[in-house]
Amino acid sequence: xxxxxxxxxxxxxxxxxxxxxxxxxxxxxxxxxxxxxxxxxxxxxxxxxxxxxxxxxxxxxxxxxxxxxxxxxxxxxxxxxxxxxxxxxxxxxxxxxxxxxxxxxxxxxxxxxxxxxxxxxxxxxxxxxxxxxxxxxxxxxxxxxxxxxxxxxxxxxxxxxxxxxxxxxxxxxxxxxxxxxxxxxxxxxxxxxxxxxxxxxxxxxxxxxxxxxxxxxxxxxxxxxxxxxxxxxxxxxxxxxxxxxxxxxxxxxxxxxxxxxxxxxxxxxxxxxxxxxxxxxxxxxxxxxxxxxxxxxxxxxxxxxxxxxxxxxxxxxxxxxxxxxxxxxxxxxxxxxxxxxxxxxxxxxxxxxxxxxxxxxxxx
Amino acid sequence: xxxxxxxxxxxxxxxxxxxxxxxxxxxxxxxxxx
Numbered sequence: 110x111x112x113x114x115x116x117x118x119x120x121x122x123x124x125x126x127x128x129x130x131x132x133x134x135x136x137x138x139x140x141x142x143x144x145x146x147x148x149x150x151x152x153x154x155x156x157x158x159x160x161x162x163x164x165x166x167x168x169x170x171x172x173x174x175x176x177x178x179x180x181x182x183x184x185x186x187x188x189x190x191x192x193x194x195x196x197x198x199x200x201x202x203x204x205x206x207x208x209x210x211x212x213x214x215x216x217x218x219x220x221x222x223x224x225x226x227x228x229x230x231x232x233x234x235x236x237x238x239x240x241x242x243x244x245x246x247x248x249x250x251x252x253x254x255x256x257x258x259x260x261x262x263x264x265x266x267x268x269x270x271x272x273x274x275x276x277x278x279x280x281x282x283x284x285x286x287x288x289x290x291x292x293x294x295x296x297x298x299x300x301x302x303x304x305x306x307x308x309x310x311x312x313x314x315x316x317x318x319x320x321x322x323x324x325x326x327x328x329x330x331x332x333x334x335x336x337x338x339x340x341x342x343x344x345x346x347x348x349x350x351x352x353x354x355x356x357x358x359x360x361x362x363x364x365x366x367x368x369x370x371x372x373x374x375x376x377x378x379x380x381x382x383x384x385x386x387x388x389x390x391x392x393x394x395x396x397x398x399x400x401x402x403x404x405x406x407x408x409x410x411x412x413x414x415x416x417x418x419x420x421x422x423x424x425x426x427x428x429x430x431x432x433x434x435x436x437x438x439x440x441x442x443x444x445x446x447x448x449x450x451x452x453x454x455x456x457x458x459x460x461x462x463x464x465x466x467x468x469x470x471x472x473x
Numbered sequence: 474x475x476x477x478x479x480x481x482x483x484x485x486x487x488x489x490x491x492x493x494x495x496x497x498x499x500x501x502x503x504x505x506x507x
Contacts, residue, residue, distance in 0.1 A: 360483035
């Protein structure tokens, strides 16, 4: 263990060998299965413009805490007991976070904010403490990230104490700080930005973890479809809606996993700038992909419960918005790895936009 | 009806991409062998 030049807590890097996703990471993901369910149910329960903004904010937080943990477990070795304990503590924080989602803008705001801030800051402190003193550049990278996360944590906690619109403004500020920070390479006064070389990741692991989150989101769509259908009377309309929703999930799986996921994994594994690719393709561009699947799951539930009521605004916006978000995410993700825009995705986006316009006109 | 349409669009996108990538790969391998 002490022979690892990267540090005792770090994964050993073997040339041309992909670091496997560990069972501890998969166990950790279970909390996020619950978080995704909470997000989709909360969106369904408060489908107003303000509610949609609030749920978007909560989703951005959930994604960010998961993806930052993925970066850390790409570097640290979850087969070691201290790292496993870190993951279990993060799971506890994730459970508090997830259970607070439906009332995060009411009574449980401080719980949500405290859990989030503790996960982000606590994990970074653990990582910083694991870095050997001689890895100066990596230590400074961790310090830079800690500075940014600590700054955002202040806004999270202040937002937790605030009420109503003030909470929304403070949490939006906190999220803006966190989402901007990788783009400016965690620039801090006097010491400047880090370099992407300091962010090098084992690409195969990053790609596999991100694909795992896509499966979590698709799992939500399948569960929602099955659970809703089970409670319904089976008629031609409900069976059609059920089959359509299932085929939609398969199409999304196919679009992401057939060639795309594999091409991404291959590229990032061989890239000399794995950190830059991990930031763009897997940290930022997976966000609309996951969001699209969750919004589609919400649409599936609405359509199954009201198979003939397609003219209501909630159904139209989720049924079209979900696939639209998904295709925007996948076209950008594939562009970042292949270097060309996939025509099929572009045409799909245009057709969905036309369909949205047409549906809006028909509603009048 | 609406979700059947969006599902159909997604299926067309998936099939179209698969076919176009296969065609592209075949064209590349032909170019290499030529």
